[in-house]
Amino acid sequence: MSDTSKGFIKETDEAFQSAWHASKGGDAKWDAVMLSYGAEPLPQADREKLLNSEMKINRGAFPIELRRVFEKIAGKYPNDSKNFDMDAKVLEYYQKIKPFSGLGDIFKNASTGTAKYSQGFQKAKHHTYKCKNCGAPRLEEMQYDDCMFCGSKLFEPA
Ligand SMILES: [Zn+2]
Numbered sequence: 001m002s003d004t005s006k007g008f009i010k011e012t013d014e015a016f017q018s019a020w021h022a023s024k025g026g027d028a029k030w031d032a033v034m035l036s037y038g039a040e041p042l043p044q045a046d047r048e049k050l051l052n053s054e055m056k057i058n059r060g061a062f063p064i065e066l067r068r069v070f071e072k073i074a075g076k077y078p079n080d081s082k083n084f085d086m087d088a089k090v091l092e093y094y095q096k097i098k099p100f101s102g103l104g105d106i107f108k109n110a111s112t113g114t115a116k117y118s119q120g121f122q123k124a125k126h127h128t129y130k131c132k133n134c135g136a137p138r139l140e141e142m143q144y145d146d147c148m149f150c151g152s153k154l155f156e157p158a
Contacts, residue, residue: 008080060097
């Protein structure tokens with residue numbers, strides 16, 4: 001492995017860890033990491049919007065912010081980042097910060113009744129677009145092309 005690929009792996013790994021160790025929704029230390037890369041932290045209003053969205057997280061910075069840092073690191077190591085699967089890595093990160101769901105949710109819902117459980121599904125169907133990477137609903141009243149939560153492209157480029 002060349003020194004530069006080691007550098008790329010080390011830096012992306014460190015960014016991943018910093019984001020993961022940040023408080024829920026990010027903190028000053030994480031902001032400093034972002035700024036050290038010249039990556040732009042989300043405006044406070046967007047962070048609050050995401051905190052109140054249905055994309056629940058237990059800890060850590062928002063995936064879209066980690067993506068922004070990854071993009072800067074990729075820019076530093078253009079050769080080593082060629083095969084870097086940005087969406088997959090961001091999704092891997094999201095899996096680590098989201099609350100345990102799956103079986104836990106099913107049991108919780110089972111105890112409050114199946115009616116409520118199926119209602120949840122009905123409600124989910126009303127969203128026209130969902131991010132194919134992380135599943136975040138696209139807020140229809142807003143115009144944007146990238147997922148607000150993970151930063152993935154919502155539409156294939158025309
Ligand atoms: Zn997404």
